Structures are given as structure tokens and as C-alpha cells.
Amino acid sequence: VDLAVAWLGIQMDNPLINASGVMCRTVEELEALRHSAAGALITKSCTLEPRKGNPEPRYASTALGSINSMGLPNAGYRYYLDYARRYDHEHGKPLLMSVSGMSLEDNLEMMAAFDEAALPVLVELNLSCPNLPGKPQIGYDFEASARLLAEVSKVYRRPFGVKLPPYFDPVHFGEMADVLDGCPSIGFVTCINSIGNGLVIDLERESVVIRPKDGLGGIGGDYVLPTALANVREFARRLPGRHVIGCGGIRSGREAFMHILAGATVVQVGTCLYEEGPACLARIRDELVYLMQDKGYRTLTDFRGRLRTL
């Protein structure tokens, strides 16, 4: 069985990447990922200036997944750009960079800087942070998304990707696919970010479990798998010439297989990585190999996008 993937000019020996935000805020965390079984790694979404993020507790796990309202804590884009400059792109695993500016101007300033640096990285522009009080998710505003992508394409002259929020209606799948179809620079879309603004209740304490936004936070884990798979399949269908990165609910080779069957080129692991640590990537990789062997598949292309309908 061969798990290799070649896409948008990068080679990965397996399709597993961390989800942006998990185990990727500091150089130490990124180096731990680089030494893990990950096929590639992505940095925490960055802003123009460093941010402390929301007050704690801002993350909690449950039997079925997680809730977070981190509030975009990050070391600022210069820190991640510096890491990318020093990175051994030649021999190391591919490096992806997540960008999530607090404004159109900030996004353009950061993207221009990344363009100037001309590093062999892939940029994932985050349109879906659900945890900035008072700021709507750009991905739910189709005009704002189209404007942002048109402006970014002028300052960042290479293919890049977007991190999308989950959509829940075929009309919205279509509207966002039209926006992305109209932007030739989009080489990939990552579906999905956490399901925004869920509420987890601690029954004993009769209380919420995170401090920000009176307990509202992005939901990840088992809760989101069906929604993630739907978004992967719907965007892969609507954007045949672009890659889809599947993210949401992956905690074993089974869900990784499902995402690829639904059309994902590669997949990202979030909640499971946060809870179990980088060792989960080797476990998931091996489970995927065994599953493919059981099913008689030799490569990912043997089944990618071949989800049967009834």
C-alpha cells in the first residue's frame, strides 16, 4: 500500500496534516509535528500583530469531541514567516501557513509579505474563525469573500487555499463554490472549520465549560463528521479542478478513508491530535493502511472521490 500524495507542487508520503490551530502555535510544537508521522504540517492562523487570545478556560473536551473559543492566539505573522524562512523545505515535510487577518488590510499586508518572501509553502487563508467577538465569519458573507479573494489574488501571485466554515444548505454550497470558481488562484479549499458557536453544558455544575462568549465556541470531533463529509463531497463535486482538504471528525483510519472517499486529496486532524498528541498520526496512518489492504486498494487514487450513491 502506498499513501503518497503529490498535489499543487508538493509531495507527501501520507495524506495526514494537523488542523491549523492544533499543536502548531510555537516552533516547539511545529518541530514536534515535523518529527511526527504527519505527511505535512500547517501553522496556527496568524494575524499582523501577536495576540494573547480569549480568556481561559477557552478549550474543553467532551466524550464526543471539543469546544474552543481560543480567540486567535498567535505569535504574529512575522514569527511564522521567520520559521518558514529557516525551514528545510528541500528535505523536510511540506509546510503550509494559515493566515487569518483581523481586517482586509491586515490580510493584504500579510499576503503581500508572503508573496515577497517567495517561499515554497502553501498558504491557507482562513475565512472561518468563529471566535472573535463581534466579528462575523467572512465565509458566511459571499460578497465579502469574493472581494477579499479578488484583492488577495492581486498581491499573492501563486495558488493558495481557503479554510471554509461548514455550510448546511445546497444553495450555500453553490454560492460559495461560485465565489471560489471565480477566483483562479484558489488551488484548494479546506472543509471544514469547527461548527461555530455551539454550547456545551456541565450538568453537575449547571454551567458552561469555557469562559469566552458566555460559553459559545467552535465544535469539533465526532459531532462534526457528517457535516464535514458533506462539505468535502459537495465542494469536490462543484470544484473539480481544485483540491479539497478534508477536516472534521477524523480520529482513526476509518474517518480518514471516508474523507478521501468523499473526494479529499489530503486530510487534517484537529480534536483527536489535541487530545491524543502527535502519536495519533502514526496510528491513523497505520489504520488507513490496514483498511486499504482489507479492501484491496493499493493507492489513494484507487478510491478517492468514488463514494457510491444509491
Ligand SMILES: O=C(O)c1[nH]c(=O)[nH]c(=O)c1I
Ligand atoms: O479561536 C480560534 O483561534 C479558532 N478556533 C477555531 O475553531 N477555528 C479557527 O479558525 C480559529 I482562528
